[in-house]
Amino acid sequence: MKVVIWGYPLYSHTHSYIHNAFYKAFQHLGYDTYWFHDEQYPEDFDWNDCLFWTEGFADKNIPLNKTSTYFVHVCPDPSKYIGKVKKFVDVRTNDIWHKDHVYEFTLDKTKVEKVGPCTYYQPKKNRRVQVLNQYHQYWIEDYDKFYISWATNIFPEEFDFNDIHHPRENKIYFSGNLSNSGVCENYSTFKPFLEECQKSGIEFIVNNPWANPLSEEEVRDRTKKSILGADVRGPEHIRNGYIPCRVFKSIGWGHLGMTNSPEVYKELEGHCILQEDPRQLFHDAMEKRTDYKYITDAMKYVQENHTYINRVNSILSIL
Numbered sequence: 001m002k003v004v005i006w007g008y009p010l011y012s013h014t015h016s017y018i019h020n021a022f023y024k025a026f027q028h029l030g031y032d033t034y035w036f037h038d039e040q041y042p043e044d045f046d047w048n049d050c051l052f053w054t055e056g057f058a059d060k061n062i063p064l065n066k067t068s069t070y071f072v073h074v075c076p077d078p079s080k081y082i083g084k085v086k087k088f089v090d091v092r093t094n095d096i097w098h099k100d101h102v103y104e105f106t107l108d109k110t111k112v113e114k115v116g117p118c119t120y121y122q123p124k125k126n127r128r129v130q131v132l133n134q135y136h137q138y139w140i141e142d143y144d145k146f147y148i149s150w151a152t153n154i155f156p157e158e159f160d161f162n163d164i165h166h167p168r169e170n171k172i173y174f175s176g177n178l179s180n181s182g183v184c185e186n187y188s189t190f191k192p193f194l195e196e197c198q199k200s201g202i203e204f205i206v207n208n209p210w211a212n213p214l215s216e217e218e219v220r221d222r223t224k225k226s227i228l229g230a231d232v233r234g235p236e237h238i239r240n241g242y243i244p245c246r247v248f249k250s251i252g253w254g255h256l257g258m259t260n261s262p263e264v265y266k267e268l269e270g271h272c273i274l275q276e277d278p279r280q281l282f283h284d285a286m287e288k289r290t291d292y293k294y295i296t297d298a299m300k301y302v303q304e305n306h307t308y309i310n311r312v313n314s315i316l317s318i319l
Helices: 015-028 161-165 187-199 216-224 235-240 245-252 262-267 278-288 292-305 308-317
Strands: 002-006 032-036 050-055 069-073 087-093 097-099 104-106 113-116 119-122 128-132 137-141 144-148 171-175 203-207
Touching: 002 015, 015 032, 015 050, 015 308, 097 235, 113 308, 119 308, 144 308, 161 292, 171 216, 187 203, 187 235, 187 278, 216 245, 245 292
Parallel strands: 002 032, 002 050, 050 069, 069 087, 087 144, 171 203
Antiparallel strands: 097 104, 113 119, 119 144, 128 137
């Protein structure tokens, strides 16, 4: 079996980091792995017996093959694949409910198969389902659904427990988006956290990855020298239970895990601190940030459960 990552060129889109993580993980596990995109792919490649990982807005020219399996994240049009490939799997974020321009669904995690940490599988049933979004409206035969959270982008053997004692600056370098508008507005919950930072003399430095994408190494280095590996979810992510990769990455780089999301705390099985009040979250995190035993245990937990090796193994389990 060959593995084909068909998606965004690195640094061209935030999902390109995810594509890169899967590309490296499949290679690390010894699979013959390739990375193509709509504007650059070979004409004479053998597309038989491939596992494709792609995204529904980056698959315009993806080859469809009856002997290959397609994992499609954010797929607005399943009819493109159903009946034309060996197996189609609709990849969705691991949310307890979700509503946007592509999807509207709820996920009861007690009624689907858990195939790995933060990964759930809902096999297709003998029925017809409706595709209803702003792009398409039609009925079609049911299809497999795979719910997943992203992970830390280092391999288990790359964890360095000395990072727990990495020299910290009196700053927080936040590589993410702060928005005061839109569905995923998060400034309302970040604002009280930022105010506590300011009161404590801690500079909060933001880099928007959409406007200025940084390399993985630079994001890692900035996070490691931060006084906290901060992650504060906005109202929408609190409601829908979105599980961010940031918390896995921060823990993997030696930081205390921290969240204001009960669902994140639940999926991490308590290996981070939970405080729904962002002001108090800041103070709780500052107080516990040198609890090295707690952080070590959390690092070991992420090392064993939340790398892309774990995510790839979950994918392989449903082939």
